[in-house]
Amino acid sequence: MKKYNVAVVGATGAVGEELFKVLEILNFPINKLVPLASTRSAGKYIEFANQEIQVKELTHDVFMEENVEIAFFSAGGDISAKFAKSAVSAGAVVVDNTSHFRMDENVPLVVPEVNPEDIAGYEDSGIIANPNCSTIQMVQALKPLDDLYGIKRVDVSTYQAVSGAGKAGMEELVTQMKDFFEFKLDSSKIETFAHQIALNLIPQIDVAQDNGFTKEEMKMVQETQKILHKDIAVAATCVRVPILRSHSESITVTFEDGVEADIDAVRNAFENFENLVVIDDLEANEYPMPTIATDTDMTYVGRIRRDIYSPNVIHFFNVADQVRVGAATNSVRIALKWIEQQNA
Numbered sequence: 144m145k146k147y148n149v150a151v152v153g154a155t156g157a158v159g160e161e162l163f164k165v166l167e168i169l170n171f172p173i174n175k176l177v178p179l180a181s182t183r184s185a186g187k188y189i190e191f192a193n194q195e196i197q198v199k200e201l202t203h204d205v206f207m208e209e210n211v212e213i214a215f216f217s218a219g220g221d222i223s224a225k226f227a228k229s230a231v232s233a234g235a236v237v238v239d240n241t242s243h244f245r246m247d248e249n250v251p252l253v254v255p256e257v258n259p260e261d262i263a264g265y266e267d268s269g270i271i272a273n274p275n276c277s278t279i280q281m282v283q284a285l286k287p288l289d290d291l292y293g294i295k296r297v298d299v300s301t302y303q304a305v306s307g308a309g310k311a312g313m314e315e316l317v318t319q320m321k322d323f324f325e326f327k328l329d330s331s332k333i334e335t336f337a338h339q340i341a342l343n344l345i346p347q348i349d350v351a352q353d354n355g356f357t358k359e360e361m362k363m364v365q366e367t368q369k370i371l372h373k374d375i376a377v378a379a380t381c382v383r384v385p386i387l388r389s390h391s392e393s394i395t396v397t398f399e400d401g402v403e404a405d406i407d408a409v410r411n412a413f414e415n416f417e418n419l420v421v422i423d424d425l426e427a428n429e430y431p432m433p434t435i436a437t438d439t440d441m442t443y444v445g446r447i448r449r450d451i452y453s454p455n456v457i458h459f460f461n462v463a464d465q466v467r468v469g470a471a472t473n474s475v476r477i478a479l480k481w482i483e484q485q486n487a
């Protein structure tokens with residue numbers, strides 16, 4: 144099997160570090176690994192497969208110099224905007240984890256369990272976009288339901304971990320918790336989030352839009368429609384919670400008019416979908432939680448129930464490690480599918 148020269152842009156970040164783990168776990172066919180970051184981190188070492196590999200500075204020429212064939216970008220939208228095309232010009236396929244190219248019509252937006260066939264459209268741009276973390280774990284659960292009954296509308300509230308804001312987000316929560324126990328939370332730094340996050344929750348992620356929703360909420364609307372190729376109505380409320388890792392979502396799905404949702408059929412559809420795990424025994428206190436999902440590559444669903452008023456409405460809860468499933472793992476799965484399609 145062919146092995147590839149692989150670059151990771153943002154190698155020292157929260158997602159970058161996780162990418163190395165997932166590349167190893169999923170046995171990615173690597174010939175040479177090229178970790179890239181800013182001048183701040185160039186020269187440091189990252190660990191991969193019991194080896195220390197030196198981080199190089201991200202430049203426009205590095206992709207050509209290192210003969211990169213697959214480049215994972217996870218250093219923020221501005222960096223992707225500036226450097227992704229250089230990777231493509233050097234002959235690499237880019238798997239971009241930022242929001243920069245997601246809604247570009249020449250760039251496929253892919254969750255491999257849901258729309259792997261869209262990967263083939265990468266040739267126009269050389270880029271495949273990885274969706275927003277909250278979108279990924281939601282569409283993994285929506286796809287089997289849409290196949291089963293046809294979805295008309297989705298209402299979702301999220302409970303999003305601080306690692307969605309990178310390492311700085313995690314450090315801010317930990318520092319504020321320490322300050323709380325030292326009775327100095329009042330003077331603790333508030334930088335990454337608009338408000339104190341320790342012992343609090345913040346019903347805003349990303350900037351306000353003219354329609355009263357936030358940008359994060361509108362990403363969930365637009366990306367879901369693009370991935371499912373369907374104008375499903377989506378209303379989201381995205382909330383930052385004081386959890387280090389793994390996003391949770393409370394989801395209400397309205398099926399087409401006339402559907403009488405059968406909960407056993409719904410559970411069965413979830414159970415038979417790739418990378419979904421059902422944990423759903425309320426009487427035994429069993430349901431998905433961040434402590435279960437963290438450091439795994441699965442998406443967990445539970446609390447599955449039919450609405451008490453409308454037979455075409457169901458409710459459920461889902462949880463996934465958003466740094467893995469919502470970023471690193473999805474990117475690596477995209478690249479593995481891309482390789483599979485190249486060799487088909």
Ligand code: A2P
Nearest residue numbers: 153154155156157180181183184201218309310
């Ligand atoms: P660096 O360590 O050099 O700052 P996180 O999402 O955890 O905040 O991580 C962001 C990642 O993006 C880090 O690896 C960071 O590298 C990288 N990064 C940020 N700015 C740049 C830049 N100007 N050029 C290259 N990499 C960058």
